[in-house]
Amino acid sequence: MSKPWTDRRVEVIIGHLLRAGVTAAALVVLAGAAVYLARHGQAPADYRIFRGEPSDLDEIGGIWRDALAMSGRGIIQLGLVLLIATPVARVAFSIFGFAEERDWLYVGVTVVVLAILLFGIVVSR
Amino acid sequence: MNVFEFTGLVAFAALGAGFLGALTGLGGGVVLVPVLTLAFHVDIRYAIGASLVSVIATSSGAASAYVKEGFSNIRIGMFLEIATTVGALFGAFLALHVPTPAISVTFGVVLLYSAIQAGRYREAAPGDDPPDPLAARLRLNGAYPTPNGPQPYAVRHVPTGFALMGVAGALSGLLGIGSGAVKVLAMDRAMRIPFKVSTTTSNFMIGVTAAASAGVYLSRGYIDPGVAMPVMLGVLAGSLAGARVLVHAPTHWLRVVFGLAIALLGIEMMYHGLTTR
Numbered sequence: 001m002s003k004p005w006t007d008r009r010v011e012v013i014i015g016h017l018l019r020a021g022v023t024a025a026a027l028v029v030l031a032g033a034a035v036y037l038a039r040h041g042q043a044p045a046d047y048r049i050f051r052g053e054p055s056d057l058d059e060i061g062g063i064w065r066d067a068l069a070m071s072g073r074g075i076i077q078l079g080l081v082l083l084i085a086t087p088v089a090r091v092a093f094s095i096f097g098f099a100e101e102r103d104w105l106y107v108g109v110t111v112v113v114l115a116i117l118l119f120g121i122v123v124s125r
Numbered sequence: 126m127n128v129f130e131f132t133g134l135v136a137f138a139a140l141g142a143g144f145l146g147a148l149t150g151l152g153g154g155v156v157l158v159p160v161l162t163l164a165f166h167v168d169i170r171y172a173i174g175a176s177l178v179s180v181i182a183t184s185s186g187a188a189s190a191y192v193k194e195g196f197s198n199i200r201i202g203m204f205l206e207i208a209t210t211v212g213a214l215f216g217a218f219l220a221l222h223v224p225t226p227a228i229s230v231t232f233g234v235v236l237l238y239s240a241i242q243a244g245r246y247r248e249a250a251p252g253d254d255p256p257d258p259l260a261a262r263l264r265l266n267g268a269y270p271t272p273n274g275p276q277p278y279a280v281r282h283v284p285t286g287f288a289l290m291g292v293a294g295a296l297s298g299l300l301g302i303g304s305g306a307v308k309v310l311a312m313d314r315a316m317r318i319p320f321k322v323s324t325t326t327s328n329f330m331i332g333v334t335a336a337a338s339a340g341v342y343l344s345r346g347y348i349d350p351g352v353a354m355p356v357m358l359g360v361l362a363g364s365l366a367g368a369r370v371l372v373h374a375p376t377h378w379l380r381v382v383f384g385l386a387i388a389l390l391g392i393e394m395m396y397h398g399l400t401t402r
Contacts, residue, residue, distance in 0.1 A: 007199060008195065010199065011192050011195075011197065011199060012192055014188070014192070014199075015188050015191070015192030015193075018185040018186075018188040018332070019185070019186065019188065021185060022182055022185045022186045022361070025182070026182070026357070026358065026361060029354055029357060029358060030358065032350065032354070033132070033354050033355075033358070036128075036350070036351070036354070037128065037129060037132060040128050041127065041128050041129035041132075042127050042128070042129065043127060043128050044126070044127055044128070045126050045127060045128045045130070045131035045132075045351065047165070047166070047167040047168055047171050047349065047351070047352055048166050048167070048168060049168060050168040050170045050171065051346070052345065052346025052347075053346035053348070053349060057346075057350065058343060058344050058345070058346050059343075059344060072350075073350040073351065074350075076350035076351075076353070076354045077348070077350045080178055080343075080348060080350070080353055080357070081343070083178060083181050083182055083185075083357070084178070084181060084336050084339040084340070084343070085336075086181065086185050086332070086336075087181060087184070087185060087332035087333040087335070087336040088333075088336055090185075090332070090333065091203075091206075091333060094199070094203060097199075103264075105263070105264065106200060106203060106204075106264070109200075109203050109204055109207065110203050112207055113203060113206045113207055113210055113333065116207070116210040116211055116214065116337060117210060117333070117336060117337050117340075119214070120210075120213075120214045120217070120337050120338070120340045120341055121340040123214075123341075
């Protein structure tokens with residue numbers, strides 16, 4: 001009879017984790033937006049042609065360096081990376097949740113999901 | 126248009142899309158991509174990247190509210206995420222190689238389909254299909270709370286649902302949307318999961334699915350901070366506000382009106398895809 005309650009507790013923790021991740025990401029994006037708009041607000045906005053991103057904004061090391069250099073676009077991108085990492089953290093935490101419940105089948109299922117997520121990050125490099 | 130005006134107008138549009146998306150359950154991304162490409166002349170790849178980011182924000186932001194209700198089934202969610210994440214990776218890599226006019230046309234077709242789903246929306250009847258023994262083995266069956274105590278349910282057609290979720294994931298990765306319409310088809314129609322369980326569970330899944338393709342998008346330069354910033358903040362604020370007023374809103378009429386708007390955008394997107402080179 002204790003199983004549904006454990007499920008429930010895991011879900012509540014996951015809910016808080018997700019909310020914290022989104023809040024943190026939104027605050028970082030907002031901070032970046034303030035810097036970006038203050039510096040480049042009057043520049044023309046044209047996204048008609050796809051150029052991709054400069055090499056420093058398409059991988060985590062470059063984004064981190066740009067954000068530390070107080071580049072508005074770098075800080076926004078850092079917030080977006082935080083946001084993308086939030087569901088990944090949720091999946092990682094679920095492994096512990098299912099392990100607590102001794103549900104090895106779902107520890108396995110969750111490890112597979114996490115592996116797919118990490119595979120996407122590694123392969124796209 | 127300068128950066129200041131662009132940011133303000135896009136944030137405003139995203140706020141509206143997030144609000145209506147939450148009220149109707151159709152999500153904001155599905156209208157934002159056409160609005161960005163058709164009204165703001167943003168290249169569809171930037172639009173898709175920004176929309177995908179907003180999908181993660183709404184899914185994660187709404188999660189703690191959903192958790193309180195106690196309807197979601199984390200095993201169904203995690204099991205089906207195998208299908209959606211593999212599909213999403215496939216879709217994201219496909220997006221890198223499919224010419225953008227084809228993506229526009231595909232997007233239009235999905236919009237039209239979503240509009241039809243929105244129009245004839247109702248809870249699927251339980252039906253006479255026997256429960257799938259695979260569901261018991263995978264521990265997918267569960268119970269959800271009602272005023273009269275927990276109501277147990279059994280899951281049907283697991284392989285069909287799993288395959289359809291793979292398609293939903295691929296569309297999500299290709300088009301940067303949550304693809305709620307296909308999820309409804311898989312979870313409500315095929316697997317016969319009770320409505321409240323399927324909506325809350327799919328909300329959890331959408332964020333993980335989108336995260337799978339987001340890495341590919343980020344490294345290929347689809348995620349531009351100037352476009353993604355107003356979209357993410359606008360959709361997040363709009364959807365949180367929408368979730369608050371959900372209880373009092375005349376959702377049926379909203380669904381009809383929003384469905385019509387989506388159908389029009391779908392036709393526009395197909396036209397756009399067929400006429401631009």
